[in-house]
Amino acid sequence: xxxxxxxxxxxxxxxxxxxxxxxxxxxxxxxxxxxxxxxxxxxxxxxxxxxxxxxxxxxxxxxxxxxxxxxxxxxxxxxxxxxxxxxxxxxxxxxxxxxxxxxxxxxxxxxxxxxxxxxxxxxxxxxxxxxxxxxxxxxxxxxxxxxxxxxxxxxxxxxxxxxxxxxxxxxxxxxxxxxxxxxxxxxxxxxxxxxxxxxxxxxxxxxxxxxxxxxxxxxxxxxxxxxxxx
Amino acid sequence: xxxxxxxxxxxxxxxxxxxxxxxxxxxxxxxxxxxxxxxxxxxxxxxxxxxxxxxxxxxxxxxxxxxxxxxxxxxxxxxxxxxxxxxxxxxxxxxxxxxxxxxxxxxxxxxxxxxxxxxxxxxxxxxxxxxxxxxxxxxxxxxxxxxxxxxxxxxxxxxxxxxxxxxxxxxxxxxxxxxxxxxxxxxxxxxxxxxxxxxxxxxxxxxxxxxxxxxxxxxxxxxxxxxxxxxxxxxxxxxxxxxxxxxxxxxxxxxxxxxxxxxxxxxxxxxxxxxxxxxxxxxxxxxxxxxxxxxxxxxxxxxxxxxxxxxxxxxxxxxxxxxxxxxxxxxxxxxxxxxxxxxxxxxxxxxxxxxxxxxxxxxxxxxxxxxxxxxxxxxxxxxxxxxxxxxxxxx
Numbered sequence: 001x002x003x004x005x006x007x008x009x010x011x012x013x014x015x016x017x018x019x020x021x022x023x024x025x026x027x028x029x030x031x032x033x034x035x036x037x038x039x040x041x042x043x044x045x046x047x048x049x050x051x052x053x054x055x056x057x058x059x060x061x062x063x064x065x066x067x068x069x070x071x072x073x074x075x076x077x078x079x080x081x082x083x084x085x086x087x088x089x090x091x092x093x094x095x096x097x098x099x100x101x102x103x104x105x106x107x108x109x110x111x112x113x114x115x116x117x118x119x120x121x122x123x124x125x126x127x128x129x130x131x132x133x134x135x136x137x138x139x140x141x142x143x144x145x146x147x148x149x150x151x152x153x154x155x156x157x158x159x160x161x162x163x164x165x166x167x168x169x170x171x172x173x174x175x176x177x178x179x180x181x182x183x184x185x186x187x188x189x190x191x192x193x194x195x196x197x198x199x200x201x202x203x204x205x206x207x208x209x210x211x212x213x214x215x216x217x218x219x220x221x222x223x224x225x226x227x228x229x230x
Numbered sequence: 231x232x233x234x235x236x237x238x239x240x241x242x243x244x245x246x247x248x249x250x251x252x253x254x255x256x257x258x259x260x261x262x263x264x265x266x267x268x269x270x271x272x273x274x275x276x277x278x279x280x281x282x283x284x285x286x287x288x289x290x291x292x293x294x295x296x297x298x299x300x301x302x303x304x305x306x307x308x309x310x311x312x313x314x315x316x317x318x319x320x321x322x323x324x325x326x327x328x329x330x331x332x333x334x335x336x337x338x339x340x341x342x343x344x345x346x347x348x349x350x351x352x353x354x355x356x357x358x359x360x361x362x363x364x365x366x367x368x369x370x371x372x373x374x375x376x377x378x379x380x381x382x383x384x385x386x387x388x389x390x391x392x393x394x395x396x397x398x399x400x401x402x403x404x405x406x407x408x409x410x411x412x413x414x415x416x417x418x419x420x421x422x423x424x425x426x427x428x429x430x431x432x433x434x435x436x437x438x439x440x441x442x443x444x445x446x447x448x449x450x451x452x453x454x455x456x457x458x459x460x461x462x463x464x465x466x467x468x469x470x471x472x473x474x475x476x477x478x479x480x481x482x483x484x485x486x487x488x489x490x491x492x493x494x495x496x497x498x499x500x501x502x503x504x505x506x507x508x509x510x511x512x513x514x515x516x517x518x519x520x521x522x523x524x525x526x527x528x529x530x531x532x533x534x535x536x537x538x539x540x541x542x543x544x545x546x547x548x549x550x551x552x553x554x555x556x557x558x559x560x561x562x563x564x565x566x567x568x569x570x571x572x573x574x575x576x577x578x579x580x581x582x583x584x585x586x587x588x589x590x591x592x593x594x595x596x597x598x599x600x601x602x603x604x605x606x607x608x609x610x611x612x613x614x615x616x617x618x619x620x621x622x623x624x625x
Contacts, residue, residue: 055527057523057526057527077531077532078531081526081529081530081531084527084529085529089528090524090527090528092524092527094520096520096521096524098239098240098521099243100239100240100242100243101231101236101239105231105239108231109231109236109525109528110528110529112231112232112233112236113525113528113529113530113531113534114529155528156528159529
C-alpha cells in the first residue's frame with residue numbers, strides 16, 4: 001500500500017543565539033491510510049517538533065516529506081496551506097477555540113478560510129458525530145474540557161481531511177474524559193481516517209496500531225500491533 | 231460567517247478596550263466633521279449676509295480700516311464722518327446707479343429688570359433709496375417719508391426682544407424726544423432685524439450730527455464696472471472705498487487664524503487617535519499570535535489573517551466615525567456657540583452647515599484612517615509562520 005505520509009531523515013535544528021538545538025536527528029516515519037499511529041517520548045524528545053513537520057506547519061532543516069504522494073520540500077507557503085487544508089486536520093492540547101464563536105461557528109471556521117460554504121446540515125452531522133448535537137449554539141466558555149476538545153476534533157474534520165494530527169489531545173483532560181476522546185478517535189479511525197497522535201498517555205498510545213518512541217530527537221523504538229477488534 | 235462577522239466578534243472580546251478606542255476616533259471625527267461643516271457654512275452665511283446688504287461698495291471716511299468696515303456692517307460706530315459734498319462727488323461718478331448716505335448712531339439701553347446695558351444701533355436712512363437697495367423689505371405698518379419727524383421703523387427681532395409694537399412712543403436722543411414706531415420690518419434674516427431706522431435728517435437732528443454721514447452705500451449699474459467705479463471713488467478726497475469682497479476677505483482672514491488653530495487641534499487629535507488605534511491593534515495582534523497560528527494550521531492564508539485584522543480596524547474607525555458624526559450633528563449648537571466666541575466676526579445665522587456629502591466624507595475618512603492604521607498590524611500578523619505563532623504563544 002502507498003504511504004499517506006512518509007518522511008526520510010528529518011532533521012530540525014533551532015537556533016537560540018549561538019546555540020544550536022537539535023530537536024530531531026534524522027527521523028524516518030511512515031503512516032498508511034487508515035492507520036492509527038502514536039508517538040510517545042519524554043518531554044523535550046522532539047514529539048511536537050515531529051508532528052509539526054508532518055503537518056507542514058514547520059519546514060525541516062534537512063530531510064524529505066511526502067504528503068499523499070506530494071513532495072513538500074520547496075513548496076511555497078500558499079501551496080503548503082492548500083495541501084494542509086485538503087489533507088490534514090489539527091487537534092491541539094489547548095483546544096484553541098475562539099471564545100466569542102459558538103461551537104457551530106468554531107467548526108465552520110476552516111470553511112471560511114477554504115472559501116467553502118458549509119451548510120447547516122453538514123455541521124449538524126459533524127456535531128452529532130462528536131456527540132454534541134445539542135451544544136452547537138453554546139460558547140466555548142459554556143462547555144466542559146471534553147466538550148471543547150470534541151468541538152476541536154469536529155473543526156479538524158470539517159474539511160474532510162484524510163489525516164488527523166493530534167498534539168496531546170487528552171493532556172488537559174481527566175482520565176474519564178480522555179477515554180471518551182479516545183473512543184471518538186477510535187471510531188473515526190475505524191471509518192478510515194488516519195490518526196497520528198502525540199501523547200504522554202501510555203494507555204492511549206498502546207491502543208494505536210503503531211507506536212513510535214522518541215528520545216533526544218531520534219526514533220528509539222517502533223512497536224506494531226494488529227488493529228484491535230471493535 | 232464572513233471576515234467582518236469574525237472581526238466584529240473578535241472586537242467584542244475586549245469590549246472595554248474596543249469602546250475606548252471607538253470613543254477616541256469618535257471625538258476626532260466629530261471635531262473634524264464640525265470644523266468642515268463650519269468652514270463651508272461660515273463662508274456661505276457670510277456671503278449671504280453680504281448679498282443681503284444690496285450694496286456693492288461702501289465709502290467710509292479715510293483712515294477707517296477694513297476692520298472698521300466690518301464693524302459698520304455689524305452696526306458698529308466709528309468716530310469719523312463724511313459730508314454732503316462727498317455724497318455729491320460719489321453720486322456724480324459714472325456707472326453709479328445709486329449712492330445713498332447713512333448715519334449710524336449707537337446708544338446703550340439699560341434694562342430696568344436686570345440692570346444690564348445693551349448697545350442699540352440707529353440707522354439714519356433715505357427710505358426711498360434704501361428700498362431700491364433692498365427691494366425685499368416688507369413692513370408691518372408703513373414706511374416713513376424722508377421729511378417726517380418723530381417717526382421710526384424697527385427690525386423684527388428688536389421688536390420682539392424689546393416687546394415693541396406699532397404706535398408705541400419711545401424717547402430718543404439727548405433731549406429724550408418722543409419718536410413713534412410707524413412700522414416693523416418683516417424678518418430679513420440679517421442684521422437689519424436688529425436695528426432702529428430713522429429718516430436721515432431726523433437722525434442727524436436728534437443726535438446732533440447735522441450734515442454728517444457715516445458711510446455712503448453704493449450700488450453699481452453694471453457689476454463688471456465695480457473696480458472702475460471703486461477707482462473713481464478713491465479719487466474723492468476723504469474717502470476710502472471698501473468693496474464687499476474686501477470686507478469678506480478681511481473677515482475671512484480674521485476668522486482664518488482662529489480656523490487654523492482649530493485645524494491644528496484637530497490634526498493633533500487625529501494623530502493621537504491614530505496612534506491609539508495602532509497601539510490597540512498591535513497589542514491585540516501580539517496577544518493573539520497563538521490563535522493566528524491555530525488559524526493558519528486549520529487553513530488560513532497569511533492574507534486571511536491580515537484581512538481579518540484590517541477588518542477589525544476598519545470596524546473600529548467606522549463605528550467611531552458614525553458615532554462622531556452623530557455626536558457632531560447633535561452637539562452642533564454647542565460647538566457653534568463655542569466657535570462663535572472664538573471668531574472675531576460671526577454671521578448672525580447658523581453657520582454650521584451639514585450636507586450629505588460631508589457625512590459621506592467623514593465616514594470615508596474614518597475608513598481610510600482604519601486602513602492606514604491597520605496596515606502595519608495586519609502585515610505583521612500575516613507574516614507569522616504557523617509554528618512561529620504557536621511557539622511564541624507557548625513561551
